[in-house]
Amino acid sequence: MTIDAQSCPFPGLDLSSPQFLAAPEAWYARMREQAPVCFAPGNGWYVVASAELVREVLRDTATFSSAGLSKHAPPPPEVAEEVAAIRARGWPYVPALGTNDPPRHTQLRKLVNKAFTPRALAWMEPLVRQTADNLAAALPDGEQVDFYTAFAEPLPAWAICRVLGLADSRRGDVRRWTLAATATIGARPDAAGWISTEEDLLDYQQAIAAEVDRCREEPGEGLLSQLVAAAGDLGPGEEPIELAHLLTLVRELLVAGNETTGRLIAAAVYLLDRHPGEWERLRADPQRAGAIVEEALRWSTPAQVAYRRVTRAVRLGGVDIPAGSRLVVSFASANRDPLAFAGPDGFDPDRPGARTHVAFGQGPHMCVGAGLARIEGVTALQVLAEHVDSLAVVNPGQLRYTPSFMVRGLDSLPVIVRRRAELSHPI
Secondary structure: OOOOHHHOOOOOOOOOOHHHHHOHHHHHHHHHHHOOEEEEOOOOEEEEOOHHHHHHHHHOOOOEEOOOOOOEOOOOHHHHHHHHHHHHOOOOOOOOHHHOOOOHHHHHHHHHHOOOOHHHHHHHHHHHHHHHHHHHHOOOOOOEEEHHHHHHOHHHHHHHHHHHOOOHHHHHHHHHHHHHHHOOEOOOOOHHHHHHHHHHHHHHHHHHHHHHHHHHHOOOOOHHHHHHHHHOOOOOOOOOOOHHHHHHHHHHHHHHHHHHHHHHHHHHHHHHHHOOHHHHHHHHOHHHHHHHHHHHHHHHOOEOEEEEEEOOOEEEOOEEEOOOOEEEEEHHHHOOOOOOOOOOOOOOOOOOOHHHOOOOOOHHHOOOOHHHHHHHHHHHHHHHHHHEEEEEEOOHHHOOEOOOOOEOOEOOOEEEEEEOHHHOOOO
């Protein structure tokens, strides 16, 4: 049966609206039941909501292309010229991993994979653990603190700073640049917000360009030096990797290994507070952190959607979609699909097949930073279990989420910290 897109059961659907952002899980549940491929008139996109169809789209890169797509909203007309002038002072925004298809995507992915080998990840793990231990040691005993800003947010930002080989003095800059890189993804800043965002992105480009020059003259052990070296090691017929490509790649890595990981860690602590028995099990068995992280990834899905462009007229889930249409592929909805996961709204680290979630995507475009994100999530929980007896969430019914349908998570997580007795007076 062909479904007319304009007669889908949600005529007012707008993924950027306050109504949708307030309860995306409920909207996705309705879509899976009534229209797993649904046209969103407020955005002009087709939304793919079921796990089966999401996986079908992710596997077929020829029909559902990533090339030429932008995740970012366009600037409002009143500041368009000023935004263009700021961008003209930097390097052009060029397609990288997230907005390319093979063979160019294959070349760029190979470049980044050289820096994310198992050996490289093993090198990164001690840096992450040291950072987590420092942050956990600073959590106050018996006091209320915003766990997100005190631990979950800075851990991946500080870690990626060290992993890239940047000076610790750049920690604040890394966080500021990451916020700017995601400010216009699935969200609509006001005019002043746009200008501030573009200035921060220009600052990022200028700073990292200088670091690239430094790495060329004095190579180090950091990830940025490895990327610079790999960019110069071209195979037969491969296109050159220009500075603009490196700037875009590093920006993608900042988002993949920073913003979404902080949201993951906050979500895991929230879920552990809702299920206090899991804290006890984690302290008794630190290896359990891996299962908790996988289930927290499935349940929270910090990177909620991906975009695709339809290269040919296609029938998907009973809906005829014209060539050139744009899809929003919902990882968040797929991860709550009861046909893929029994009792999907619950939290169960012992769930069979939990790691089959699509929180990192799937196929050629699977998140390149997945390994680092897992290390950060697992290490964070293990270190916290060493330092605290509990992190009791304050007023859980009043928690606020990021107003974005793409990068979603807690904006803050107020908790009361109860430190373990032997570590109640950290040095």
